Amino acid sequence: MxxxxxxxxxxxxxxxxxxxxxxxxxxxxxxxxxxxxxxxxxxxxxxxxxxxxxxxxxxxxxxxxxxxxxxxxxxxxxxxxxxxxxxxxxxxxxxxxxxxxxxxxxxxxxxxxxxxxxxxxxxxxxxxxxxxxxxxxxxxxxxxxxxxxxxxxxxxxxxxxxxxxHPLANVIPMQPDRAGARRALGLDGDDEVLAILPGSRSAEVAYLASTFFQAAALVKQARPAIKIVVPAVPALRTRLERAARDCGMQEAITLVDGQSHTVLAACDATLIASGTATLEAALFKRPMVIAYRMHPWSWRLMRGKQLQPWVGLPNILCRDFIVPELLQDAATPQALAAAALDWLDAAQSDPARLAALHDRFAALHGSLRxxxxxxxxxxxxxxxxx
Structure with a gap:
C-alpha cells in the first residue's frame, strides 16, 4: 500500500x-x-x-x-x-x-x-x-x-x-532496582517486606481485601518486624482503608496510591490476586501466593469451563505449579499466611529454592521480550x- x-x-x-x-x-x-x-x-x-x-x-x-x-x-x-x-x-x-x-x-x-x-x-x-x-x-x-x-x-x-x-516484558527491567524501590517507599534496605495486591477491580477488592489483610495479621504475628505495603488504585483506596480498619490492621499496613511496580520491586514476597499483576510479579522475579475468590455461582461456572490445572499466569506460562494458587474456599487467611511465610522462611532455610524460582522467571521474561x-x-x- x-x-x-x-x-x-x-x-x-x-x-x-x-x-x-x-x-x-x-x-x-x-x-x-x-x-x-x-x-x-x-x-x-x-x-x-x-x-x-x-x-x-x-x-x-x-x-x-x-x-x-x-x-x-x-x-x-x-x-x-x-x-x-x-x-x-x-x-x-x-x-x-x-x-x-x-x-x-x-x-x-x-x-x-x-x-x-x-x-x-x-x-x-x-x-x-x-x-x-x-x-x-x-x-x-x-x-x-x-x-x-x-x-x-x-x-x-x-x-x-x-x-x-508481551509489552510488560520491555517495561519491567530484567534486573529490578530493589534498593531504589525501597528508598522511594521509605523502606530500609534490610526490611522484610510483604506486598499485598488484592486486585484493581471493585469486585476483586470486595472478595479478597479482608481475607488478605487477615492473612497479613497472621504473618505479622509470626514476624512482628515485617513491613506490609499495599498499592491502591486511587478509586478503591477508601474501601481498602475500611477493610484494613475492620481487620485491626490500619496501623500495620502502608497504603500507597498506585506504584504497584515500585512495590513489587521492593518486596520479598507478595499475596496477589490472580490476573495480569501476577505476570508483573513474575517479571519482577518475586515469590508470590496467588489467590482468587468470586461469587459461588460464578465460581461453579468458571470451574466447569476451565481447561488447564493452573489459573495464575506464571504457572500457565511455565506449565507447572511453581507458585501456590489458593482459590475460592481454599483461600483462607490461615492458608494464605502459611504460604506467604513459607516463601519468607526460604530466604534463610532454602535459598536454592528462591534462586530456582528466579531463574524460571528470568527465562519467562526473556521469552516474552x-x-x-x-x-x-x-x-x-x-x-x-x-
Missing part, C-alpha cells in the same frame, strides 16, 4: 490504551501520515489518534440500574460506530485491542462487509471458554498474540496469528499488502 492507510481502533480500559499506544508507535514508523480513529484513551490521543469516544465509555462500574444504563450505552456506541465505519469513514483495517466482548462481534460485521480485521491480544481460549475460538475465526483476519504458544493453538483452528511479545511495536505493525502491513 503506497498511500497511508486509514486505521480504525477500539481499545477498552487502561491496558488496552497502553497496547494501542505501542501499536500506533509501530504503525507511525511504517506510515508517518496514517489516519487513526475510533475509541481510545490518552496514550492513543497523544499519538494523533482521533477519539470519537473515550475508552472510559466502555468501562462498566456499579450495580443494578446504573449497570443496565452503562450496558445500554455501550450497545448504542457500538451500533453508531459500526454504522460510521461502514459509511463515509470506512477504514482499510479495523484493529480491536482486547475488549473481546465489544470487539469480536463488531469485527465479524466489518469483515463480512469487506473490511480487514485484526484482534490484538488473543482471548484466553486456552484457559477457559474454548467455544470463543469459533467467534475469533469468524471475526479476525489476523490475531496479534502476546504469549508465544498462542499462534500455534490458533493455527489448529485455521486462524492466522503472529507472536509480538520482543520489539512489540515493530512486530505488530509489520503484521498489519503484511495483511494490508496481501
Amino acid at each position: 503506497h498511500s497511508p492507510p486509514r486505521i480504525a481502533l477500539v481499545a477498552g480500559e487502561t491496558s488496552g490504551d497502553l497496547l494501542a499506544g505501542l501499536l500506533l508507535d509501530g504503525l507511525h514508523v511504517q506510515w508517518p501520515q496514517l489516519a487513526s480513529f475510533g475509541i481510545g484513551g490518552p496514550r492513543m490521543t497523544e499519538r494523533g489518534f482521533d477519539a470519537w469516544w473515550s475508552s472510559e465509555r466502555l468501562a462498566v462500574h456499579g450495580y443494578s440500574v446504573e449497570l443496565v444504563r452503562r450496558l445500554l450505552g455501550i450497545v448504542q456506541i457500538r451500533k453508531r460506530l459500526r454504522a460510521r465505519l461502514l459509511s463515509a469513514d470506512r477504514p482499510h483495517v479495523f484493529i480491536g485491542v482486547d475488549a473481546p466482548d465489544f470487539n469480536l462481534g463488531l469485527e465479524a460485521d466489518l469483515r463480512r462487509a469487506g473490511v480487514k480485521t485484526v484482534h490484538f491480544v488473543c482471548p484466553s481460549i486456552w484457559a477457559w471458554r474454548p467455544e470463543r475460538v469459533h467467534k475469533i475465526r469468524a471475526a479476525c483476519d489476523h490475531v496479534l498474540c502476546i504469549f508465544p504458544f498462542e499462534p500455534e493453538l490458533l493455527a489448529r483452528h485455521g486462524i492466522a496469528a503472529s507472536y509480538v511479545g 520482543r520489539d512489540t511495536p515493530r512486530l505488530a505493525a509489520d503484521a498489519v502491513r503484511t495483511l494490508l499488502e496481501a
Whole structure:
C-alpha cells in the first residue's frame, strides 16, 4: 500500500490504551501520515489518534440500574460506530485491542462487509471458554498474540496469528532496582517486606481485601518486624482503608496510591490476586501466593469451563505449579499466611529454592521480550499488502 492507510481502533480500559499506544508507535514508523480513529484513551490521543469516544465509555462500574444504563450505552456506541465505519469513514483495517466482548462481534460485521480485521491480544481460549475460538475465526483476519504458544493453538483452528511479545516484558527491567524501590517507599534496605495486591477491580477488592489483610495479621504475628505495603488504585483506596480498619490492621499496613511496580520491586514476597499483576510479579522475579475468590455461582461456572490445572499466569506460562494458587474456599487467611511465610522462611532455610524460582522467571521474561511495536505493525502491513 503506497498511500497511508486509514486505521480504525477500539481499545477498552487502561491496558488496552497502553497496547494501542505501542501499536500506533509501530504503525507511525511504517506510515508517518496514517489516519487513526475510533475509541481510545490518552496514550492513543497523544499519538494523533482521533477519539470519537473515550475508552472510559466502555468501562462498566456499579450495580443494578446504573449497570443496565452503562450496558445500554455501550450497545448504542457500538451500533453508531459500526454504522460510521461502514459509511463515509470506512477504514482499510479495523484493529480491536482486547475488549473481546465489544470487539469480536463488531469485527465479524466489518469483515463480512469487506473490511480487514485484526484482534490484538488473543482471548484466553486456552484457559477457559474454548467455544470463543469459533467467534475469533469468524471475526479476525489476523490475531496479534502476546504469549508465544498462542499462534500455534490458533493455527489448529485455521486462524492466522503472529507472536509480538508481551509489552510488560520491555517495561519491567530484567534486573529490578530493589534498593531504589525501597528508598522511594521509605523502606530500609534490610526490611522484610510483604506486598499485598488484592486486585484493581471493585469486585476483586470486595472478595479478597479482608481475607488478605487477615492473612497479613497472621504473618505479622509470626514476624512482628515485617513491613506490609499495599498499592491502591486511587478509586478503591477508601474501601481498602475500611477493610484494613475492620481487620485491626490500619496501623500495620502502608497504603500507597498506585506504584504497584515500585512495590513489587521492593518486596520479598507478595499475596496477589490472580490476573495480569501476577505476570508483573513474575517479571519482577518475586515469590508470590496467588489467590482468587468470586461469587459461588460464578465460581461453579468458571470451574466447569476451565481447561488447564493452573489459573495464575506464571504457572500457565511455565506449565507447572511453581507458585501456590489458593482459590475460592481454599483461600483462607490461615492458608494464605502459611504460604506467604513459607516463601519468607526460604530466604534463610532454602535459598536454592528462591534462586530456582528466579531463574524460571528470568527465562519467562526473556521469552516474552520482543520489539512489540515493530512486530505488530509489520503484521498489519503484511495483511494490508496481501
